[in-house]
Amino acid sequence: MKVTPEHNERIAKLTFAGVYPHYVAKVEKKGRTKEELHEVITWLTGFDDEAIQKHIDAKSTFEAFFQGADLNPNASLITGVICGYxxxxxxxxxxxxxxxxxxxxxxxxxxxxxxKILRQN
Incomplete structure (x- = not known):
């Protein structure tokens, strides 16, 4: 699928706080923990638990969330299809x-x- 400018704008304006409960529900439903979810978020963004909570409390958009992130240098190893993209x-x-x-x-x-998730050999 082709990513459109409208799609990019919609993603940028989504709030991390709005999506976060869905992440928690998804992983817990499959027997994983919120702590494991935080480990994954921390690996990708460099945010600790306190910083993650601050973004939730502030209702940061994904744009603001990732502006403050220190993206893991191995993030480019994340490949494949998600949501059709x-x-x-x-x-x-x-x-x-x-x-x-x-x-x-x-x-x-x-x-x-x-x-494997954290792209460690």
Missing amino acids: RIEEIDNPLTQQVRYLDKLVDELAKGWKME
Whole structure:
């Protein structure tokens, strides 16, 4: 699927706080924990639990959330299809970063080992 400018704008304006409960529900439904979810978010963004909570409390948009992130240098190793989009082909950096997070949450919910999710050899 082709990512449109409208799609990119919609992603940028979504709030992390609005999506976060869905991430928690998805992973917990599959037997994973909120702590594991935070480990994945921390790996991708560099945010600790306190910073994650601050973004939730502030209702940060994904744009603001990722502006403050220190993206993991191995994030580009996250590939594949999520929500019908091939991650490595997304040309908008913010949309790609949000899809990185979606993919990591998906892998966690699928029961992947943490070492594989965090792209450790």
